[in-house]
Amino acid sequence: MTITIHDLRKLPGSYMPGSAACPGCGATLAFRLVSRALGPNTVYIVPACCFSVIQAPYPKSAISAPLYNIAFAAAAATASGVYRAYKTVNKDVNVVVWAGDGGTVDIGIQALSGAAERKEDIIYVCYDNEAYMNTGIQRSGATPLKAWTKTTPAGKREMPKDMPMILAAHRVPYVATASVGYPFDLVNKFEKAKNIRGFKYIHILSPCPPGWDFPVEKTAEVGKLAVDTYFWPLYEIEDGKLRITVKPRKRPLKEFIRLQGRFRTITDEEIDELEKIVMEKWQFLEHLEKSERVF
Amino acid sequence: MGKEGKWEIITGNHAAAIAAKLSRVKVVPAYPITPQTTIVEYIASFIDSGQMDAEYIRVESEHSAMAAAIGASAAGVRTFTATASQGLLLMSEVLHWAAGSRLPIGMAVVNRAVGPPWNIHVDHQDTMSQRDTGWIQIYVSSNQEVLDTILMMYKVAENPDVLLPFMVCLDGFVLSHTYMPVNIPPQEEVDAFLPQYNPTHWKLDPASPITFGNLALPDEYQEMRWSMDLAMRRALDIIEDVAEEFFERFGRYHGGAVWKYKLQESDYAVVTTGTMASEAEVAVDELREEGIDVGLLKIRSFRPFPHRDISETLVDKRGVIVIDRSIAFSSGGPIGTEIRSSLYNLADRPPVVNYVTGLGGRDITYQDIMAMVKDAIGRITSRRIRRPYYWFKLKPEFERVEISEEVRL
Numbered sequence A: 001m002t003i004t005i006h007d008l009r010k011l012p013g014s015y016m017p018g019s020a021a022c023p024g025c026g027a028t029l030a031f032r033l034v035s036r037a038l039g040p041n042t043v044y045i046v047p048a049c050c051f052s053v054i055q056a057p058y059p060k061s062a063i064s065a066p067l068y069n070i071a072f073a074a075a076a077a078t079a080s081g082v083y084r085a086y087k088t089v090n091k092d093v094n095v096v097v098w099a100g101d102g103g104t105v106d107i108g109i110q111a112l113s114g115a116a117e118r119k120e121d122i123i124y125v126c127y128d129n130e131a132y133m134n135t136g137i138q139r140s141g142a143t144p145l146k147a148w149t150k151t152t153p154a155g156k157r158e159m160p161k162d163m164p165m166i167l168a169a170h171r172v173p174y175v176a177t178a179s180v181g182y183p184f185d186l187v188n189k190f191e192k193a194k195n196i197r198g199f200k201y202i203h204i205l206s207p208c209p210p211g212w213d214f215p216v217e218k219t220a221e222v223g224k225l226a227v228d229t230y231f232w233p234l235y236e237i238e239d240g241k242l243r244i245t246v247k248p249r250k251r252p253l254k255e256f257i258r259l260q261g262r263f264r265t266i267t268d269e270e271i272d273e274l275e276k277i278v279m280e281k282w283q284f285l286e287h288l289e290k291s292e293r294v295f
Numbered sequence B: 001m002g003k004e005g006k007w008e009i010i011t012g013n014h015a016a017a018i019a020a021k022l023s024r025v026k027v028v029p030a031y032p033i034t035p036q037t038t039i040v041e042y043i044a045s046f047i048d049s050g051q052m053d054a055e056y057i058r059v060e061s062e063h064s065a066m067a068a069a070i071g072a073s074a075a076g077v078r079t080f081t082a083t084a085s086q087g088l089l090l091m092s093e094v095l096h097w098a099a100g101s102r103l104p105i106g107m108a109v110v111n112r113a114v115g116p117p118w119n120i121h122v123d124h125q126d127t128m129s130q131r132d133t134g135w136i137q138i139y140v141s142s143n144q145e146v147l148d149t150i151l152m153m154y155k156v157a158e159n160p161d162v163l164l165p166f167m168v169c170l171d172g173f174v175l176s177h178t179y180m181p182v183n184i185p186p187q188e189e190v191d192a193f194l195p196q197y198n199p200t201h202w203k204l205d206p207a208s209p210i211t212f213g214n215l216a217l218p219d220e221y222q223e224m225r226w227s228m229d230l231a232m233r234r235a236l237d238i239i240e241d242v243a244e245e246f247f248e249r250f251g252r253y254h255g256g257a258v259w260k261y262k263l264q265e266s267d268y269a270v271v272t273t274g275t276m277a278s279e280a281e282v283a284v285d286e287l288r289e290e291g292i293d294v295g296l297l298k299i300r301s302f303r304p305f306p307h308r309d310i311s312e313t314l315v316d317k318r319g320v321i322v323i324d325r326s327i328a329f330s331s332g333g334p335i336g337t338e339i340r341s342s343l344y345n346l347a348d349r350p351p352v353v354n355y356v357t358g359l360g361g362r363d364i365t366y367q368d369i370m371a372m373v374k375d376a377i378g379r380i381t382s383r384r385i386r387r388p389y390y391w392f393k394l395k396p397e398f399e400r401v402e403i404s405e406e407v408r409l
């Protein structure tokens, strides 16, 4: 089944009014879409991240599905325990990790790798705002080259980790990238993932107005431009076979970069350099798409 | 009393694994560490051979072992794991998380020294340093007590007035790898004693969704900690009740929060825990032969700490000798500190002499305990207790430095 705009409106999400998110929060938009695709028979495990706050403080909650908050490094292991416990009582529930990029590519990578190796039947979602936002914008292993954060005031010097490929190398049955700028591509990846047995990893680019420094009404536009400038390619790897799911609209990288204050100090020459790296990765993906298996 | 059990000669680790099986735990996340390793190996073999119906999660670290145990318990099933030393320390963050989530997870901790330097032998530094995580801690002295205590503690921990996780602490090698006769109760008797875990306080279930662990502001947080403290205090009576119920069904009693030996009318009391308490039992008999009137109070439950029982029991003593296998640097033995606080507000309190010894597996025999008791009685009768604690069984050249060290308090 493919989810269309008509379906999406009717699907009950697990996101209620009263959240504590910033206006224009991409992570929140991502959650709204994902919870509609997954439905109410879903349990969310959330490590320390912006979403610990977004869900609203006790005794209130903006989330209508069961949600358990766990320590920063532990989400994938906790979800493994939940899934195994349900297995002993034959309970079929979507067990989902909802983690930020720091909780995924940095402090949580060990537990994530272990759960992926064990092929736990869970969906691990990294909503990626490309820095530690909860603690006030510090770099993470997902922060892009040259981006300003409070711990990289002169711009980050390293490339981010390629987390979806790291997960693909674990030979899990499903890996996908997504962006809140392409909501139907996103929800349909979850629609697919919930029907696959084993470990699923979905990495959602989730623009963050305060962290990336762009106007709050431009979240969807930034998410779209990330894809259309090849900065954030959308693809999926199903049983080792890679497929590019959205063809970018061939926009210059500059359009994406210049929308955001975090790249304020970057020169035009540096954008050209960055574009070269981005296009190399794109060509590599096209090459991978032609091969029988990525891993 | 119900059906007879079966005698086997097994190690403490084997007894812990059998207890997990008899408790019908459903999920066991496991990560090996000496001297705990054979516990998780036995459980793996029970599950793979079909003797035990449980999910075994081969996690990649102890932090994940505890995190997975938390997930499983939050999903509503009985959960068990085991660790030691560095593994327990790696868990520390999530130990707090388990207790704060009010999940009655069970864990065997095989006590082992903490590095550096690497040392795989017994002391209590690992568990005692996790004192304030909100876990119940019971220390045992025999392999039978390992098995029986795990069965009992699930019943205590799952009591709606408690709902806290527990660790059963057994001395590395001295129990974990030593063979002793153990009576293994029949499964039906255990089932009758320990019904299936059925959480009513909360669980992760789409049928009744709840958000657990979100931000609690200063207006909410303190009462949550208070409720954990209340549960911990209430656990004291429940530990005793369950021990008595266990005695009625199985005919064995190891004590409740404490175990008392020849303590009733004795002048002096020696207080210790773990397998040093077994040595202390022998020491008490020998000392009484020599005409030294001493009894033993063994601490089984370090958390909750049985302050009232201790102050009532020790109030009339001429002196109390506390032997710790752990060091709170510059403060003394953790049990010594607690005993003093149990006694301090009594109008007429006995003096306390605290020894720190047996670290990293240094052997403490009943003769050592006799020597400590005699040393202590000498200090008490001559009013020469000059330090809050004394090191015992240091090598002579170190002992000399220790004695010459001025006491700066």
Ligand SMILES: Cc1ncc(C[n+]2csc(CCOP(=O)(O)OP(=O)(O)O)c2C)c(N)n1
Pocket (backbone or CB within 6 Å): A027, A048, A049, A050, A051, A071, A072, A073, A099, A100, A101, A102, A103, A104, A129, A130, A131, A132, A133, A134, A135, A140
């Ligand atoms: C063990 C531990 N270290 C540090 C923190 C502080 N901390 C909380 S959230 C966070 C950053 C989260 O970043 P990310 O996972 O990217 O999520 P985001 O806040 O960006 O949504 C940090 C460093 C913590 N809670 N626990």
Ligand code: SF4
Pocket (backbone or CB within 6 Å): A020, A021, A022, A023, A024, A025, A026, A027, A028, A050, A054, A129, A133, A134, A207, A208, A209, A210, A211
């Ligand atoms: S900082 Fe960014 S990710 Fe966090 S709530 Fe605000 S917009 Fe969302």
Ligand SMILES: [Mg+2]
Pocket (backbone or CB within 6 Å): A100, A101, A102, A128, A129, A130, A131, A132, A133, A140
């Ligand atoms: Mg982030």
